[in-house]
Amino acid sequence: MNEENQNNMPAGVVAAEGKIEVPAGGIKLSEERKDSVINAWTLALVGAVASLTILCTVWPDPYLDVLAFLPGGLVITFQVTILSILCAIPLGLITGLGRLSKNRVINLIASTYVEVIRGIPLLVQIFYIYYALAKFLQVSGLTSAVIAISFCYGAYMGEVFRAGIMAVNKGQTEAARSLGFNKVQTMMYVILPQALRTIVPPVGNECIAMLKDTSLVSVMAMPDLMQFGRSYAAKTYLYFETYTIIALIYLIITLLLSKGVSILEGRLNYYDKRK
């Protein structure tokens, strides 16, 4: 019991109760770590928003002009990111399950997919789908971008899902099966909900990485945030100003998203806190 407390009881609960029941070292450590994460996040966000505001108010020309030029690009950036996430997560789940499948054919297909896609840089995949495959099949820039990014991240996420599912104690499967659940029910009602807690943080990170990698779609002449910036810089020669603003915008979006992921993570750990 004591050991379980140490592992699962969050620092906040202990502090609220005003007494420490378990060896202080373990809790102190996790508390410090949590604090420092919040601080780094706040510092980065406040820093980014402040620099953006200061730059735009003190030197409206050119910084505000740059900022005013960019929103059009955000639409494409978000469009590509959201569509890719919607495609990549199911793809990752299927791949993860495929990698765990005892059916040799399914397992081989899923494993080969992961090995092949992981071995090819995303930029090459984008060029391949948009320019190389155009010989046989012509898809629009947006479709190519979503296909390339979700195929690439589907492979990475497959590994995340596989690891998350494997991390669930085998006893859970055995218990569910002995209660009469079939394999699908066991996976859907017992294993996956538990695996989700392990899976969400890394999948969240992959989604954030995905948002950043959408900057690669500018090679297909897709007018995303990066492309807008490049176009502006190429026209005005204000490279420093333009890319500073672009970096800050990406940073702010990414920080907000990572906060979203950590809130989601906290929600999923609800039962850990209640214990």
Next chain:
Amino acid sequence: MFRRFLLAILLPAVMATSASAAEKISVACNPTWPPMELLDDNKQIVGFDVDMIHAICKEVGLEAEFRNVAWDGIFAGVAAGSYDLVASGVTITPERQKAFLFTEPYYNVSQIIVMQNGQSAKGFEDLKGKKVGGQIGTTGVFVAQKCGVEFTLREYDDVGLAMQDLVNGRIDAVVCDSPVALYYANKKEGFSDVLTVAFRTEANEHLGFVAKKENKDLIEKLNKGLAAIRANGVEAALKKKWLGD
């Protein structure tokens, strides 16, 4: 992505320090602009600009070393001193003149709109609602942005990719400098049989070589060299060789 940029900035900088010995100048060039500059089968940068620079440098006792640089960072590099000169079919524009020094004009171009065979347009207004491609940061794109006609402008990393998309039918037209457009429409294998010149703009653009503001000496030297090869007929021979006029 950012690592790529860092590398693109640092690498030329490191190389520049070793190349800035005595009479050598390093010249940046984006060899995606045939016949002004292109990569030959041996991956060497060749073209009208390259021969012009070598001829000019020979007159004034310099030695040019060419470097392959991406177009949308080419001006940032010369401003940062990563190389001494940009010789890459650069049009002299008032905006660019504010930031950089130009040599005397060495060639005049207009913008040409290339379309697929069978398609036609007499002016930008005929392209209304269509998809027009160009190379990011080139005067073709600027002209298309300023023409006031509503169409989707797609800015590619290099004009070759835009031409490829035009051949594939994903876009309706490509706008670029006249020598490049003529090269793709008349000469380039795989493109010339499907592409045709739709129309060309009236405004003549002048091409010049570019250095940073502080580098007046170099520009003066190059102007002297340019005058010399103009006088001795070398320039005319090069124009004939690469541009057919």
